[in-house]
Structure formats: structure tokens, C-alpha cells
Amino acid sequence: MNDEQGMKAAMQAYIDHFNAADPEAIVRLYAEDATVEDPVGSPVRQGREAITEFYRMAVQTGARLTLAAPIRASHSNAAAMAFDVQLTMPEGPSVIRVIDVMTFNDAGKFQSMQAYWGPSDMESLAD
């Protein structure tokens, strides 16, 4: 089982690597056969190639992530965090409010990521 502080550090590194626009560093947090479901309800991406492609596109949006509350752990190999995504949409500055749930393998890598957000969690900050 992963220790809580190790899982929280990996979650924080995810935020930091995203904000550094470093998709390769993000992908190194993932297991080789990991899955990404972002948003929950969309097709699941599996494996480092698909996940790398996803994050290369994601960081190209110029989005920045800010924790909305401290990262939560669990009594298992899982952790969760609420954060806000600031990005510029065609209509101007916007925010997407997200909760990510990660599970971890025994090596401390993300085995799965699920991102909870829907259209109602996107808000334009333009006047």
C-alpha cells in the first residue's frame, strides 16, 4: 500500500508539471498501462502513448491548475483532489472546476485517473 504523503506528493507533482507545461514529466507519474478518463463519461485512454498525446494537447491550451482545497488521500491506494483549470476559451478567460481521482500501483505510479467535470462546471469569466 502507498503511504498517504507519497500519494499526495504525486498529486501535487501532477499539478506542478502541468503548470510547467511539461507533458513528459506528467506522463512519468503514470504506470505503463494506466488509464485516463477525462472527463468521466468519455472514452478511456490507455497506455503511455495515448496518455502522452492527451497531455501534449492539454498543456498546449495554456491552461493553469490551482488546487481548490487540500489534496485528500484514503485508506487504500487512491487519492483525490479538487482544482480549478484557468484557460482562455474563444469567448475569453474561463474556469473549469474539476475533481480528479487517482489510483496508484505498488510502485507509486498512477494506475488510473478519472476527472469529474461536466459542461455545468465550465464558466466564462468574461463580462
Add this chain to the structure above:
Amino acid sequence: MNDEQGMKAAMQAYIDHFNAADPEAIVRLYAEDATVEDPVGSPVRQGREAITEFYRMAVQTGARLTLAAPIRASHSNAAAMAFDVQLTMPEGPSVIRVIDVMTFNDAGKFQSMQAYWGPSDMESLAD
């Protein structure tokens, strides 16, 4: 599929019923055969009887729930929320930082609840 606002309203009702110390109202938000895993990594409770017993004990602690960030929906029958649990432990006022993930059945009832929190998410607010 549930609409996002309906799922968010059920999540908010969960908070409100908890703070009203009304376990029966909480349990009416759940499907008959629902499951509760609180915290994630502990034994799963299934069915209204087990879930009712759980919430009767939970509200007896006098705990109060406060959202830490707006409730998130998804592109599926699932939603998530980050909240803080204020309660009085033997050592004094304390907070537990939690993220709940609910899935919904077609009738808009909670089919499953998973609560992400670990020992590192409990903090004493006493001096």
C-alpha cells in the same frame, strides 16, 4: 442519464440533510441496493439497512459538513464534491477533509458513494 443540475441538487441535499441530523432523509437519497465505502479502503456497506445504521451513527457525532469548493458533475451518471467535516474529537475541535464521489441510478438516487479521506486528512484545531 441524469442531468447535471439534478445530480448537484442531490449532493447538496446530502450536505443539508446531514447538517439537519436527519439520517432518514439522507438514506432516501440512496437506491435500495446502494453501496457506501467510507473511507475508501474500508469494508463496503450495502443496502438501506446498513446505510441507515451508518448515518445514524455519523450524525450522532454532531459533525457538520461544509463544501470546500463547488460540487462537480461529469459527462456520466457521477458527481463529486470536496467538503470539510467539523467535529469534536476527544482532543478538541477537529476537521476531516473529504472528497465524496457518488454514482447515480436512472431514478436519480445514489447507487454508490465513495469517501476519499485518510488519517492525514484529519487535523486537530485545538492549540
